[in-house]
Amino acid sequence: MTGAPDPRAVVVGGGLAGTAAALRLADAGVATTLVESRPRLGGLAFSFRRSGAAGELTVDNGHHVHLRCCTAYRWLLERIGASALAPLQPRLDIPVHDAARGRTGRLRRAALPVPLHLGASLARYPHLSPAERLRVGRAALALGRLGRIDPGDPALDGQDFGSWLRRHGQSPRAVRALWDLIGVATLNARAPDVSLGLAAMVIGTGLLSEPGAADIGWSRVPLGHLHDTLAAAVLEKAGVRVVRQGRVRELDREPDGGWRVAVDSGARRTGRTLRAGTVVLAVPQREAHRLLPEGALEEPERLLRIGDAPILNVHVVYDRKVLHRPFLAALGTPVQWVFDRTAASGLRDAPGGAGSQYIAVSQSAAQDEIDLPVAALRDRYLPELARLMPAARGAKVRDFFVTRERAATFAPVPGVGRLRPVARTGAPGLWLAGAWTATGWPATMEGAVRSGLTAAREALAALGRPHDDVFQEAA
Numbered sequence: 001m002t003g004a005p006d007p008r009a010v011v012v013g014g015g016l017a018g019t020a021a022a023l024r025l026a027d028a029g030v031a032t033t034l035v036e037s038r039p040r041l042g043g044l045a046f047s048f049r050r051s052g053a054a055g056e057l058t059v060d061n062g063h064h065v066h067l068r069c070c071t072a073y074r075w076l077l078e079r080i081g082a083s084a085l086a087p088l089q090p091r092l093d094i095p096v097h098d099a100a101r102g103r104t105g106r107l108r109r110a111a112l113p114v115p116l117h118l119g120a121s122l123a124r125y126p127h128l129s130p131a132e133r134l135r136v137g138r139a140a141l142a143l144g145r146l147g148r149i150d151p152g153d154p155a156l157d158g159q160d161f162g163s164w165l166r167r168h169g170q171s172p173r174a175v176r177a178l179w180d181l182i183g184v185a186t187l188n189a190r191a192p193d194v195s196l197g198l199a200a201m202v203i204g205t206g207l208l209s210e211p212g213a214a215d216i217g218w219s220r221v222p223l224g225h226l227h228d229t230l231a232a233a234v235l236e237k238a239g240v241r242v243v244r245q246g247r248v249r250e251l252d253r254e255p256d257g258g259w260r261v262a263v264d265s266g267a268r269r270t271g272r273t274l275r276a277g278t279v280v281l282a283v284p285q286r287e288a289h290r291l292l293p294e295g296a297l298e299e300p301e302r303l304l305r306i307g308d309a310p311i312l313n314v315h316v317v318y319d320r321k322v323l324h325r326p327f328l329a330a331l332g333t334p335v336q337w338v339f340d341r342t343a344a345s346g347l348r349d350a351p352g353g354a355g356s357q358y359i360a361v362s363q364s365a366a367q368d369e370i371d372l373p374v375a376a377l378r379d380r381y382l383p384e385l386a387r388l389m390p391a392a393r394g395a396k397v398r399d400f401f402v403t404r405e406r407a408a409t410f411a412p413v414p415g416v417g418r419l420r421p422v423a424r425t426g427a428p429g430l431w432l433a434g435a436w437t438a439t440g441w442p443a444t445m446e447g448a449v450r451s452g453l454t455a456a457r458e459a460l461a462a463l464g465r466p467h468d469d470v471f472q473e474a475a
């Protein structure tokens with residue numbers, strides 16, 4: 001390289017990882033361009049408009065929740081002025097209804113220190129026998145200890161969570177009614193398909209790091225309003241040049257050590273070239289593999305071995321209120337989690353929408369269902385929803401549709417940890433970000449934002465700029 005490094009940065013990918021990286025770089029005074037191939041920012045956490053039988057709705061591609069311990073994502077919410085739009089529950093409280101037995105239990109925390117904060121709720125949890133509750137408590141503490149020691153330990157990453165649960169005396173019912181209830185939603189896989197390291201991290205951080213760590217937050221407005229509209233406004237205010245519909249075709253190193261980023265822009269795919277000393281690749285793993293120059297990673301083919309896991313969302317508009325809580329977790333039925341999206345969707349303003357309710361059914365680890373035709377999903381889910389929510393039995397369905405994300409998250413299988421690369425590559429000035437990189441977290445909004453902030457911090461350090469962490473680690 002000759003002379004001073006080029007002070008400009010290009011961030012490729014306008015998902016949460018790229019957005020966080022671009023904001024952090026711009027906040028530190030780096031002239032930053034964010035290039036996103038789609039017409040919108042937000043990546044996998046987005047909204048779209050649907051004109052259907054129930055009128056015009058704004059629909060999230062999938063319901064997204066975060067936890068109080070998601071400190072990086074909450075930093076992003078704060079930075080884009082959206083904290084009040086995606087508030088946290090004052091205290092963890094999950095209603096869990098068993099459709100087969102017609103009983104509702106609650107997983108909620110008390111105002112007590114860890115681990116007693118969950119003890120009272122577990123002691124009364126009606127979906128397990130007293131002996132199962134005791135064994136669950138013991139296993140949770142053992143898992144929490146693992147999570148606090150070193151969840152990234154390759155020995156833990158190589159084991160599967162299902163076998164560990166069996167070894168720790170967990171019955172199939174305890175796995176269904178508790179471990180998978182939490183694990184499928186947070187990790188997007190069932191216990192036998194989950195790395196023990198990731199499970200220990202989720203339980204250790206989410207349930208056992210501090211009393212409020214697992215308090216749940218979700219957006220009261222469409223995700224696109226947060227991750228696209230508000231984020232874009234703040235990015236632009238911070239000085240980031242946002243290029244939408246710009247697909248990065250190629251990345252080359254120039255003789256002076258800088259980077260040449262070839263972008264195909266707009267509907268006509270007009271070619272243009274950006275130059276920068278710093279590039280953050282915040283795209284999905286296969287796209288990163290395609291764009292990475294030779295020698296940037298020692299074993300780039302590892303990226304191709306990071307698999308995908310699907311999430312299916314089933315959306316139903318009823319002509320009346322059928323769900324009398326903001327959300328519900330379900331047992332004894334294929335339905336997993338049900339969320340009320342009426343207010344966020346704008347349904348109430350649509351003709352005939354006043355008394356109607358729009359619910360989104362979130363189905364993680366949906367390998368067996370992701371390709372089923374809409375009619376088959378309708379035949380499967382409407383009777384199940386009627387079993388789960390008695391008020392749905394006489395209700396008229398005004399609209400029914402599905403959203404399918406085949407690559408919603410990376411597959412958190414045993415051994416995935418050693419495939420996930422760190423932010424630094426072997427090519428100077430080139431950094432990796434994305435929920436699939438080595439954040440220690442499963443594929444979440446938190447993991448995505450963390451990865452973007454990590455890449456930006458390391459890039460700033462390499463540029464000799466101040467590079468403090470901007471968010472507080474969960475205790």
Ligand SMILES: Cc1cc2nc3c(=O)[nH]c(=O)nc-3n(C[C@H](O)[C@H](O)[C@H](O)COP(=O)(O)OP(=O)(O)OC[C@H]3O[C@@H](n4cnc5c(N)ncnc54)[C@H](O)[C@@H]3O)c2cc1C
Binds near residue numbers: 012045448
């Ligand atoms: C249905 C669903 C439900 C989910 N539920 C939750 C939840 O409840 N809680 C939670 O925390 N997480 C959840 N997640 C996961 C979370 O959404 C993701 O982990 C996170 O959004 C990933 O962000 P990212 O920036 O790493 O990647 P992405 O969102 O994949 O962003 C990558 C971006 O790069 C762009 N891109 C790709 N190639 C190029 C190119 N060549 N040039 C320019 N741009 C390019 C893409 O268009 C995309 O915008 C869910 C995901 C889905 C799909």
